[in-house]
Amino acid sequence: MKLYNLKDPKEEVGFLQAVQLGLGKKQGLFFPKKLPILDHNTLDHLINMNFIDRSTQILSYFLNDEISLSNLKLIVKNSFSFQKPILKSITKNISCLELFHGPTLAFKDFGARFMAQILLFLNTKNKPMTILTATSGDTGAAVAHAFYKMKNIQVVILYPKGKISTLQEKLFCTLGHNVHTISINGSFDDCQNLVKKSFNDSLLNKKMHLTSANSINISRLLAQICYYFEAFSLTPIQHQKNLIISVPCGNFGNLTAGLLAKSLGLPIKNFIAATNSNNTVPNFLKNGVWEPKPTISTISNAMDISQPNNWPRVKELFLRKKWNLKTLKFGSVSEKQTKKTLKELYNLNYISEPHASIAYHLLKKKIKKNDFGLFLGTAHPSKFQTVVEKILKIDLSIPKILYMHNKKKILSHTLESDFQQLKHFLLKNL
Numbered sequence: 001m002k003l004y005n006l007k008d009p010k011e012e013v014g015f016l017q018a019v020q021l022g023l024g025k026k027q028g029l030f031f032p033k034k035l036p037i038l039d040h041n042t043l044d045h046l047i048n049m050n051f052i053d054r055s056t057q058i059l060s061y062f063l064n065d066e067i068s069l070s071n072l073k074l075i076v077k078n079s080f081s082f083q084k085p086i087l088k089s090i091t092k093n094i095s096c097l098e099l100f101h102g103p104t105l106a107f108k109d110f111g112a113r114f115m116a117q118i119l120l121f122l123n124t125k126n127k128p129m130t131i132l133t134a135t136s137g138d139t140g141a142a143v144a145h146a147f148y149k150m151k152n153i154q155v156v157i158l159y160p161k162g163k164i165s166t167l168q169e170k171l172f173c174t175l176g177h178n179v180h181t182i183s184i185n186g187s188f189d190d191c192q193n194l195v196k197k198s199f200n201d202s203l204l205n206k207k208m209h210l211t212s213a214n215s216i217n218i219s220r221l222l223a224q225i226c227y228y229f230e231a232f233s234l235t236p237i238q239h240q241k242n243l244i245i246s247v248p249c250g251n252f253g254n255l256t257a258g259l260l261a262k263s264l265g266l267p268i269k270n271f272i273a274a275t276n277s278n279n280t281v282p283n284f285l286k287n288g289v290w291e292p293k294p295t296i297s298t299i300s301n302a303m304d305i306s307q308p309n310n311w312p313r314v315k316e317l318f319l320r321k322k323w324n325l326k327t328l329k330f331g332s333v334s335e336k337q338t339k340k341t342l343k344e345l346y347n348l349n350y351i352s353e354p355h356a357s358i359a360y361h362l363l364k365k366k367i368k369k370n371d372f373g374l375f376l377g378t379a380h381p382s383k384f385q386t387v388v389e390k391i392l393k394i395d396l397s398i399p400k401i402l403y404m405h406n407k408k409k410i411l412s413h414t415l416e417s418d419f420q421q422l423k424h425f426l427l428k429n430l
Contacts, residue, residue, distance in 0.1 A: 001063055019118050029309070047229070108138045127152065128153075155179045165386065204427070229261060239372030242370055273285075
């Protein structure tokens with residue numbers, strides 16, 4: 001699989017090299033040079049396969065020149081060794097695709113664990129490596145648990161201080177060993193910029209062998225394609241031709257993966273790019289002006305991103321496929337409406353959380369009479385216990401993994417949003 005750098009198309013790398021590098025020159029994202037297209041017979045065959053076999057086959061269309069089918073199946077089996085996605089009916093023509101039944105109760109488990117298994121497969125000589133990533137909530141836990149205690153791999157996770165939920169923080173900031181967590185006085189965008197500056201620093205790269213586990217890493221995106229095929233297979237046959245999927249968007253990796261599934265030939269009618277008050281993309285799609293504003297803190301904190309990293313990939317895919325960007329549905333949802341929709345879902349006998357609430361609201365608003373809609377449930381409601389309990393006036397039961405970590409001490413360091421401070425910390429402590 002050849003990939004090119006969106007900022008420097010002359011730079012081409014293979015998949016395994018792209019996973020190790022994370023970013024290309026000029027902090028450019030890697031994008032597949034070839035976009036496979038599957039015929040109807042192949043698609044029908046795939047839809048009837050089980051999740052592991054189907055996922056292996058889908059990934060092989062991208063990776064078969066670098067990883068054998070037998071090795072790939074083992075990687076997929078080890079990566080997705082937890083409950084597959086579940087479809088929960090909400091109304092007659094709307095269901096939630098629950099992606100939060102993995103070890104850290106978030107959809108990020110699919111991509112993070114696949115990336116970890118790829119690096120384990122790749123690193124046969126056990127060379128030292130440092131995973132440096134930023135999180136707005138769930139990525140941190142998924143990455144930390146995927147790489148926890150892996151030999152010769154150090155994990156460094158930056159997150160905005162005070163801007164993720166307590167249980168989100170407890171889930172990955174209490175591990176220790178090879179997992180190092182740093183709370184940054186700033187926004188997620190500040191954390192993301194520090195990661196980018198680190199990758200641009202020759203000394204840090206030389207000494208620490210950096211790679212990123214954010215959704216900028218192509219391995220995570222490819223893994224996420226797989227559950228869109230599962231979503232289609234779970235959709236009642238009579239509705240498959242009119243399927244609309246509403247995706248809660250922060251860094252836009254999840255939407256990118258869905259669009260890549262569509263580019264393979266999966267007949268998804270349309271997507272909805274759902275954001276909170278951080279509405280850079282909806283504004284761009286509305287008026288054609290890219291004008292990121294300061295990040296606003298919301299109860300849907302994983303979406304508190306005003307400069308989404310993966311948007312260039314979305315634009316590139318539309319360009320390559322000759323799709324019209326104006327056909328992509330979109331919208332942003334206020335805090336007041338997010339809370340109101342959480343109550344609405346509860347009255348429909350479904351306990352959700354803020355991110356999925358936003359996706360549901362926009363789906364309900366934009367869906368047509370003959371459409372069938374899915375909105376993605378990206379995190380377990382209990383990860384936002386305080387917010388959900390306050391809004392719904394209920395007591396949530398807490399899954400065992402959260403209960404265990406909630407009793408532990410947070411081991412994070414705190415730094416200012418200053419690259420030199422971070423660089424000094426990394427060189428001194430790792």
